[in-house]
Amino acid sequence: xxxxxxxxxxxxxxxxxxxxxxxxxxxxxxxxxxxxxxxxxxxxxxxxxxxxxxxxxxxxxxxxxxxxxxxxxxxxxxxxxxxxxxxxxxxxxxxxxxxxxxxxxxxxxxxxxxxxxxxxxxxxxxxxxxxxxxxxxxxxxxxxxxxxxxxxxxxxxxxxxxxxxxxxxxxxxxxxxxxxxxxxxxxxxxxxxxxxxxxxxxxxxxxxxxxxxxxxxxxxxxxxxxxxxxxxxxxxxxxxxxxxxxxxxxxxxxxxxxxxxxxxxxxxxxxxxxxxxxxxxxxxxxxxxxxxxxxxxxxxxxxxxxxxxxxxxxxxxxxxxxxxxxxxxxxxxxxxxxxxxxxxxxxxxxxxxxxxxxxxxxxxxxxxxxxxxx
Amino acid sequence: xxxxxxxxxxxxxxxxxxxxxxxxxxxxxxxxxxxxxxxxxxxxxxxxxxxxxxxxxxxxxxxxxxxxxxxxxxxxxxxxxxxxxxxxxxxxxxxxxxxxxxxxxxxxxxxxxxxxxxxxxxxxxxxxxxxxxxxxxxxxxxxxxxxxxxxxxxxxxxxxxxxxxxxxxxxxxxxxxxxxxxxxxxxxxxxxxxxxxxxxxxxxxxxxxxxxxxxxxxxxxxxxxxxxxxxxxxxxxxxxxxxxxxxxxxxxxxxxxxxxxxxxxxxxxxxxxxxxxxxxxxxxxxxxxxxxxxxxxxxxxxxxxxxxxxxxxxxxxxxxxxxxxxxxxxxxxxxxxxxxxxxxxxxxxxxxxxxxxxxxxxxxxxxxxxxxxx
Numbered sequence: 001x002x003x004x005x006x007x008x009x010x011x012x013x014x015x016x017x018x019x020x021x022x023x024x025x026x027x028x029x030x031x032x033x034x035x036x037x038x039x040x041x042x043x044x045x046x047x048x049x050x051x052x053x054x055x056x057x058x059x060x061x062x063x064x065x066x067x068x069x070x071x072x073x074x075x076x077x078x079x080x081x082x083x084x085x086x087x088x089x090x091x092x093x094x095x096x097x098x099x100x101x102x103x104x105x106x107x108x109x110x111x112x113x114x115x116x117x118x119x120x121x122x123x124x125x126x127x128x129x130x131x132x133x134x135x136x137x138x139x140x141x142x143x144x145x146x147x148x149x150x151x152x153x154x155x156x157x158x159x160x161x162x163x164x165x166x167x168x169x170x171x172x173x174x175x176x177x178x179x180x181x182x183x184x185x186x187x188x189x190x191x192x193x194x195x196x197x198x199x200x201x202x203x204x205x206x207x208x209x210x211x212x213x214x215x216x217x218x219x220x221x222x223x224x225x226x227x228x229x230x231x232x233x234x235x236x237x238x239x240x241x242x243x244x245x246x247x248x249x250x251x252x253x254x255x256x257x258x259x260x261x262x263x264x265x266x267x268x269x270x271x272x273x274x275x276x277x278x279x280x281x282x283x284x285x286x287x288x289x290x291x292x293x294x295x296x297x298x299x300x301x302x303x304x305x306x307x308x309x310x311x312x313x314x315x316x317x318x319x320x321x322x323x324x325x326x327x328x329x330x331x332x333x334x335x336x337x338x339x340x341x342x343x344x345x346x347x348x349x350x351x352x353x354x355x356x357x358x359x360x361x362x363x364x365x366x367x368x369x370x371x372x373x374x
Numbered sequence: 375x376x377x378x379x380x381x382x383x384x385x386x387x388x389x390x391x392x393x394x395x396x397x398x399x400x401x402x403x404x405x406x407x408x409x410x411x412x413x414x415x416x417x418x419x420x421x422x423x424x425x426x427x428x429x430x431x432x433x434x435x436x437x438x439x440x441x442x443x444x445x446x447x448x449x450x451x452x453x454x455x456x457x458x459x460x461x462x463x464x465x466x467x468x469x470x471x472x473x474x475x476x477x478x479x480x481x482x483x484x485x486x487x488x489x490x491x492x493x494x495x496x497x498x499x500x501x502x503x504x505x506x507x508x509x510x511x512x513x514x515x516x517x518x519x520x521x522x523x524x525x526x527x528x529x530x531x532x533x534x535x536x537x538x539x540x541x542x543x544x545x546x547x548x549x550x551x552x553x554x555x556x557x558x559x560x561x562x563x564x565x566x567x568x569x570x571x572x573x574x575x576x577x578x579x580x581x582x583x584x585x586x587x588x589x590x591x592x593x594x595x596x597x598x599x600x601x602x603x604x605x606x607x608x609x610x611x612x613x614x615x616x617x618x619x620x621x622x623x624x625x626x627x628x629x630x631x632x633x634x635x636x637x638x639x640x641x642x643x644x645x646x647x648x649x650x651x652x653x654x655x656x657x658x659x660x661x662x663x664x665x666x667x668x669x670x671x672x673x674x675x676x677x678x679x680x681x682x683x684x685x686x687x688x689x690x691x692x693x694x695x696x697x698x699x700x701x702x703x704x705x706x707x708x709x710x711x712x713x714x715x716x717x718x719x720x721x722x723x724x725x726x727x728x729x730x731x732x733x734x735x736x737x738x739x740x741x742x743x744x745x746x747x748x
Binding site for chain 1 (some may be wrong): 494558574604610612630641654667
């Protein structure tokens, strides 16, 4: 097993298109993925990390594991030798999700029928579809059971979907700062983000050229998202009413306050690294996510599943508040699952799961070590 | 004193332009206002109601007070004969705020220098400026002291500003669901709303024609606002994950969920009644609002002011949470003011102050009656 970063797995190799929850199929499908550490002889130490909405496969710098320096990853504080997810012990896999724009197939990929980007001809994908694609990757890597699936936010939804779809393939599961069904509030914020993009005339019903995307709409969408990742307290501490490089109010429509500059900067920065159509597809996938649907509560497929769960929420997360993690814990317990639950005190909002946090690191390390002897 | 609705008061009558906090001046200035009930002989029963960000002077239907049926007002449940603010007892005045678009002078009004709408040539106005204009109206009505100033949200900021600017003119003050300084979170949401408008090419740097406004940007701005007026719980109760006129998910970019349709409807409806530039000006005015500024804490001008305060917050209001009302109460008490404080249990979010609420009605009625005998 090589541990080279930025590898690609394409389903076309199998000749089988991916069957989607919508009834449509998609192929060829490519997943970009990266690995850290080494798979052991009996292939029992693999951990699949699932990234959040705008993430990618680059979970940590490969320089820490003897590879080339390819820059910091999005979970640098958690993944590496001796860290919470210890790459000296575990073989870590992280793949970019289906529908995204960081190497995996998404609306920006060429449609084999036209040779041009799919745009809105890309089929709607669900969290279930994302996980189905990942399952093919794990099969391809010759791993029959994952030691753990771990992820926060939309990544946490994938963790839960993995358990529901392939319970026999999951030994332990750590869903962080997430929910088993997307709330009206979350759908509402996602809808605003989508409308901001679709209101931009440069969006052109999804058929925009690479070099002229709907950047103003995408920036507004990101600003909305960014607010929801923070908390009132964190914003007060970080920005308060501090002015941005000025002594007094401008009495003009400029960025008077640091929080305004910060949001504008985040919006503009995002445009350079993310695709507007991917945002539309991934937000819709998370809005569709509901393991406790009245028609079919798929969470109940977990009845007596031999998976050990660690559910973690954060006190100031108002996007996926603790009560939603508690509902998840209750549903899992009702199904006779083995569940540990921890609410971590953190005042930095939903982003807490991504930020360095001793408590979270200790918790994850201990849980993973404990599951080994169990 | 006539009680005809929809009256206009124009400063030009005085020949004096309004001096603004920015150092600029503005004239002529017109305020649209409405009244209910009758001013008593000693002119001591006048209550000034201050409306929130997108409100207007039409606080209640005049049919209740013997006038013509001019449709329901924005505080229909609170203002009228025998209601919380009893028009049999009090003479109620409500004026559209400076910078708005419902009869009072704002960026959509004709600039006397050009004959065309001001657009961004309209000077930036503050909550202080809005109150300064209202003071001229109250002078014009021959009222030297208001029995009460009452308002929620941005209206509550005006209540506090009235007390600070003209303490001798205010007998009682009821700031509802508000703050003495706009938080980073609130500034952030306002900035997103502004950026959504300014990103719309139809905005044309504020110079859009009446019949072709930046409606998509304004709709997105309103959607953002609307989410912040509700609460997670209220949205769950009202919408949950209910689908909109369909049995199953569409797997397309349509409104699958009721909450999406609702927000889109609210956005579209708002476009028909509100001006995009007014939104820019009024959000900026509220962002600038800070009575506890480090340079000058104007709240301290209230030292021993003989005003009776009733401060009210609502448990699920996350835009102006209870802790901000408590900070206000502490600042008032530090200044030796007479303050009552009540946090009302309500799970409908910031909007709670506008919705029919027995507790709030009883509280306001009792406070107003009590102040009479005090």
